[in-house]
Amino acid sequence: MRAAIRTTCAYCGVGCGIAATPNPDGAGERTVAIRGDEAHPANQGRLCSKGTHLGETVALTGRLLTPMIGDRRASWDKALDLVARRFADTIARHGPDSVAFYVSGQLLTEDYYVANKLMKGFIGSANIDTNSRLCMSSAVAGHMRAFGEDVVPASYEDLELADLVVLVGSNTAWCHPIVYQRIQAARAARGAKLVVIDPRRTETCEGADLHLALRPGSDVALMKGLLAWLAAENALDREYLARHVEVPEGFWEELEATADLWTTAKTCDLDPQALLRFFELFRDNPRTVTVFSQGINQSIRGTDQVNAILNVHLATGRIGKPGAAPFSITGQPNAMGGREVGGLASTLASHMDFAPENVARVGRFWAAPQMATKPGLKAVDLFRAMGEGRIKAVWIMATNPAVSLPDAGRVREALAKCPFVVVSDVIAETDTGAHAHVRLPAAAWGEKDGTVTNSERVVSRQRRFMVLPGEAMPDWWIIKEVGRRMGWKGEFAYDHPADIWREHARLTAYQNDGPANGGRVLNLAGKAAIGNQAYEDMEPFRWGNCPDDRGPFADGQFSTPSGKARMVPVVQMALQDPLRDWPLTLNTGRYRDQWHTMTRTGLAPKLARHREEPLVEVNPGDAEVMGLGSGDLARVSTPQGESLFRVALSDGQRPGEIFTPIHWTDQTSTGGRTGLLPRPLVDPHSGQPGFKSTPARLARVETQWKGFLILRGEQPVKVPCLWATKVAVPGGALYEIAGNGDPARIEACLPKGERIEAIDQTRGSRRVAVIVEGRLAGVLFLTRTGLLPSRDWLIGQLAAEGVGAAVLAARGPGSQPDKGATICVCFDIGLNQIVAAIREQALVDVPAIGKALGAGTNCGSCRPALAKILVQTNEEVLDAAE
Numbered sequence: 001m002r003a004a005i006r007t008t009c010a011y012c013g014v015g016c017g018i019a020a021t022p023n024p025d026g027a028g029e030r031t032v033a034i035r036g037d038e039a040h041p042a043n044q045g046r047l048c049s050k051g052t053h054l055g056e057t058v059a060l061t062g063r064l065l066t067p068m069i070g071d072r073r074a075s076w077d078k079a080l081d082l083v084a085r086r087f088a089d090t091i092a093r094h095g096p097d098s099v100a101f102y103v104s105g106q107l108l109t110e111d112y113y114v115a116n117k118l119m120k121g122f123i124g125s126a127n128i129d130t131n132s133r134l135c136m137s138s139a140v141a142g143h144m145r146a147f148g149e150d151v152v153p154a155s156y157e158d159l160e161l162a163d164l165v166v167l168v169g170s171n172t173a174w175c176h177p178i179v180y181q182r183i184q185a186a187r188a189a190r191g192a193k194l195v196v197i198d199p200r201r202t203e204t205c206e207g208a209d210l211h212l213a214l215r216p217g218s219d220v221a222l223m224k225g226l227l228a229w230l231a232a233e234n235a236l237d238r239e240y241l242a243r244h245v246e247v248p249e250g251f252w253e254e255l256e257a258t259a260d261l262w263t264t265a266k267t268c269d270l271d272p273q274a275l276l277r278f279f280e281l282f283r284d285n286p287r288t289v290t291v292f293s294q295g296i297n298q299s300i301r302g303t304d305q306v307n308a309i310l311n312v313h314l315a316t317g318r319i320g321k322p323g324a325a326p327f328s329i330t331g332q333p334n335a336m337g338g339r340e341v342g343g344l345a346s347t348l349a350s351h352m353d354f355a356p357e358n359v360a361r362v363g364r365f366w367a368a369p370q371m372a373t374k375p376g377l378k379a380v381d382l383f384r385a386m387g388e389g390r391i392k393a394v395w396i397m398a399t400n401p402a403v404s405l406p407d408a409g410r411v412r413e414a415l416a417k418c419p420f421v422v423v424s425d426v427i428a429e430t431d432t433g434a435h436a437h438v439r440l441p442a443a444a445w446g447e448k449d450g451t452v453t454n455s456e457r458v459v460s461r462q463r464r465f466m467v468l469p470g471e472a473m474p475d476w477w478i479i480k481e482v483g484r485r486m487g488w489k490g491e492f493a494y495d496h497p498a499d500i501w502r503e504h505a506r507l508t509a510y511q512n513d514g515p516a517n518g519g520r521v522l523n524l525a526g527k528a529a530i531g532n533q534a535y536e537d538m539e540p541f542r543w544g545n546c547p548d549d550r551g552p553f554a555d556g557q558f559s560t561p562s563g564k565a566r567m568v569p570v571v572q573m574a575l576q577d578p579l580r581d582w583p584l585t586l587n588t589g590r591y592r593d594q595w596h597t598m599t600r601t602g603l604a605p606k607l608a609r610h611r612e613e614p615l616v617e618v619n620p621g622d623a624e625v626m627g628l629g630s631g632d633l634a635r636v637s638t639p640q641g642e643s644l645f646r647v648a649l650s651d652g653q654r655p656g657e658i659f660t661p662i663h664w665t666d667q668t669s670t671g672g673r674t675g676l677l678p679r680p681l682v683d684p685h686s687g688q689p690g691f692k693s694t695p696a697r698l699a700r701v702e703t704q705w706k707g708f709l710i711l712r713g714e715q716p717v718k719v720p721c722l723w724a725t726k727v728a729v730p731g732g733a734l735y736e737i738a739g740n741g742d743p744a745r746i747e748a749c750l751p752k753g754e755r756i757e758a759i760d761q762t763r764g765s766r767r768v769a770v771i772v773e774g775r776l777a778g779v780l781f782l783t784r785t786g787l788l789p790s791r792d793w794l795i796g797q798l799a800a801e802g803v804g805a806a807v808l809a810a811r812g813p814g815s816q817p818d819k820g821a822t823i824c825v826c827f828d829i830g831l832n833q834i835v836a837a838i839r840e841q842a843l844v845d846v847p848a849i850g851k852a853l854g855a856g857t858n859c860g861s862c863r864p865a866l867a868k869i870l871v872q873t874n875e876e877v878l879d880a881a882e
């Protein structure tokens with residue numbers, strides 16, 4: 001067995017360290033054993049369900065392994081020459097602003113740096129934007145307004161030192177699970193309080209001291225109400241305000257006039273008593289960390305929402321002190337690295353903007369022939385410009401905008417119109433790749449080498465532990481090759497990611513005398529002159545602390561001209577009453593075990609089991625009025641488009657509000673495509689879209705039959721029916737299906753082989769299995785009025801030998817009862833098993849469930865779900881007893 005290689009997780013911005021042991025039991029080059037890295041400061045050995053199961057995603061299933069021009073394989077030389085030539089020609093004919101790059105927080109810092117340098121210094125346009133626009137840009141804009149620089153003044157340790165943690169618009173238990181576990185561990189150890197502010201009652205709310213299910217979009221009112229109340233209670237830090245904060249004229253007067261407790265409670269649709277409890281908790285706990293993510297950022301007033309939070313922290317001096325900070329947690333593994341190199345169209349490089357002296361400075365450093373002198377197009381505008389014919393060549397890297405941009409139908413039209421589309425991806429077939437003229441095979445996690453920065457400014461190495469498969473190449477290499485072929489050989493002469501790291505680190509330090517002298521906090525001088533071996537061995541380190549190693553801003557020095565932070569006056573946006581034709585509000589977000597457009601988590605059978613289909617969550621009262629039942633199919637429509645979802649009743653949804661997940665695509669479903677629905681409206685400061693709130697309506701969709709299809713192997717099929725969603729299962733794929741008309745055509749999806757069938761005329765049920773050499777190759781179950789059996793046993797038969805006609809019974813001798821939806825993916829424990837154990841063994845807490853079943857004792861991602869099931873089941877037991 002080879003030694004473990006220390007790297008970082010491929011997924012979220014928590015940035016957990018991983019010890020990866022390739023080929024652990026000699027099973028093959030593309031296998032790896034994954035453990036949490038005990039020495040990594042972010043996770044200290046813990047991993048959530050996604051990180052734990054990374055090993056299931058490293059096979060070559062679906063990989064793009066050669067450059068493709070159209071549908072033809074091409075050599076790298078041919079493909080790169082074509083990209084360079086088409087970009088150069090387009091620039092020559094239409095100018096630098098006729099081309100664009102659209103990149104991603106999933107690139108490594110080194111990749112990002114080269115892309116940014118090529119566009120902003122050499123092509124001479126700032127038309128490079130990133131999916132971080134959809135993710136972090138309101139936080140960036142808020143930080144710049146308040147601090148003069150995009151610096152996150154917090155670390156995970158602050159969460160452990162805090163007496164109060166406030167989670168605003170963050171489903172931390174699902175989206176930043178290790179941060180959540182650290183919060184919960186600190187609560188257990190020190191009794192810290194937890195408040196969750198989210199219109200939905202998510203699993204993050206389990207065990208919180210208080211959940212405020214506020215009206216969506218009312219966060220500014222809430223934070224202003226808090227600040228006004230603290231001012232009235234004399235709970236501000238007047239000294240801090242006087243020394244370190246600029247407060248605009250009239251700020252307090254406006255606040256006092258608009259934000260009393262009762263008005264706030266009404267605007268936010270909250271119980272005044274609950275609101276008061278939050279205010280008191282805040283007043284009484286100077287060590288407060290307010291964590292925020294997409295419920296705040298993804299709003300058409302996201303930047304104001306961010307500043308409303310920062311205002312409260314500045315006015316109470318809760319910043320730059322242990323256990324006291326506003327904390328924007330980042331989504332993607334390298335969202336922060338992208339911000340550091342300036343990957344947004346609105347920033348230049350190294351935390352500099354487009355002020356003329358910055359343009360001149362970066363131009364000198366790069367010896368750049370034609371610097372971009374002004375910000376470029378932001379993501380939503382960029383694709384709009386493409387639709388209008390103004391962007392004539394685009395290069396998309398490590399993001400899937402045909403799924404993830406708002407009004408994705410329009411985005412697809414824009415891509416279809418664009419004369420030259422290049423897509424660099426690790427996966428061959430994606431919704432975006434379908435529009436590409438050239439597809440370039442990028443190195444994936446485990447094959448690429450470089451650095452990432454997590455939410456708490458810790459820079460870590462991602463290390464390669466597998467060979468590059470096929471002709472895949474790292475993103476930095478692909479970009480620099482195009483730069484060289486466009487004529488800038490010397491400027492893009494990188495042989496190793498360390499070459500790029502050194503240049504990036506030097507740029508952060510170049511003529512940067514720190515915030516007290518008009519410079520910036522971001523300064524990597526100490527890491528600029530390192531050799532390749534030192535880069536190889538680089539331990540995780542945090543940038544941006546004060547000289548005495550306290551957090552940024554601990555000395556009260558901010559990156560503004562005056563050195564003071566700024567309170568920003570913010571106004572609560574008008575909240576619309578429901579529209580007649582669009583009476584509901586659509587909220588969108590994430591599932592615990594899927595990552596974005598599922599190109600990678602979708603490969604892991606274990607991760608598929610938590611949610612096998614895209615659901616629309618509906619308040620039970622609303623569902624009753626609309627005649628919708630659990631498990632029905634329903635169409636969500638918005639002015640932008642429509643898509644189908646499976647209905648789930650949820651009393652965690654406020655009346656009038658529905659929720660859908662962002663993960664399903666054309667590759668995995670005929671419905672469930674959330675991206676088609678949100679409106680392309682953006683925040684005026686940041687350009688970030690308001691993904692969390694779109695007027696919508698919902699209607700039941702009738703189908704005459706339903707069923708499922710299980711196929712062995714990896715070859716994807718398109719199932720021709722109204723509803724077909726696909727998830728990976730061990731050895732194959734499971735498709736849940738439903739539709740109208742004659743279902744016979746579905747049988748064409750079954751492979752060739754020995755067919756056995758059973759028909760039940762009265763229920764309109766049909767069961768077909770295909771057996772090849774004694775092994776199950778495929779099975780189709782359909783019914784008009786009957787029930788369908790559990791899929792688990794049948795899925796298990798994909799691995800069995802000597803399968804016969806008995807397979808159509810869908811259960812073996814002595815087979816287990818249906819386990820129900822998988823809750824614990826590590827030990828494959830289902831809802832029904834957990835409920836039964838709680839009832840039969842009178843279990844009272846989560847550790848007891850762990851003892852009885854193992855559930856929750858490995859990665860811990862399901863512990864909030866177990867807590868919820870425990871409460872519900874025990875309530876039912878009590879109700880039954882009464």
Ligand SMILES: Nc1nc2c(c(=O)[nH]1)N[C@H]1C(S)=C(S)[C@@H](COP(=O)(O)OP(=O)(O)OC[C@H]3O[C@@H](n4cnc5c(=O)[nH]c(N)nc54)[C@H](O)[C@@H]3O)O[C@H]1N2
Nearest residue numbers: 169170171175216217293294295331589590592595596692
């Ligand atoms: N499992 C998983 N984890 C992930 C990801 C993933 O795809 N899957 N993606 C990563 C990425 S890139 C990101 S950006 C993060 C996102 O992490 P989060 O921001 O935690 O996730 P979301 O589900 O997008 O939304 C957060 C919450 O905001 C709430 N919300 C909606 N409207 C409002 C509002 O008006 N006010 C308030 N206060 N709350 C509101 C929603 O109900 C939702 O529960 O997750 C990262 N982690």
Ligand SMILES: Nc1nc2c(c(=O)[nH]1)N[C@H]1C(S)=C(S)[C@@H](COP(=O)(O)OP(=O)(O)OC[C@H]3O[C@@H](n4cnc5c(=O)[nH]c(N)nc54)[C@H](O)[C@@H]3O)O[C@H]1N2
Nearest residue numbers: 131134135398399400404424425426442588596597599691
């Ligand atoms: N409605 C709605 N929409 C949203 C959101 C929401 O909450 N609601 N959230 C938004 C947010 S916060 C985000 S971050 C985005 C995410 O949306 P996307 O960025 O579009 O989603 P991903 O699936 O992560 O896309 C990454 C792509 O890069 C590929 N890839 C993976 N690794 C590499 C690599 O090393 N190199 C290259 N070249 N390619 C690679 C993957 O196969 C995949 O195709 O979605 C946004 N869209």
Ligand code: SF4
Nearest residue numbers: 009011012016048051
């Ligand atoms: S919390 Fe989970 S997904 Fe995020 S970095 Fe850690 S292991 Fe990876």
Ligand SMILES: [Mo]
Nearest residue numbers: 134135331332
């Ligand atoms: Mo994100």
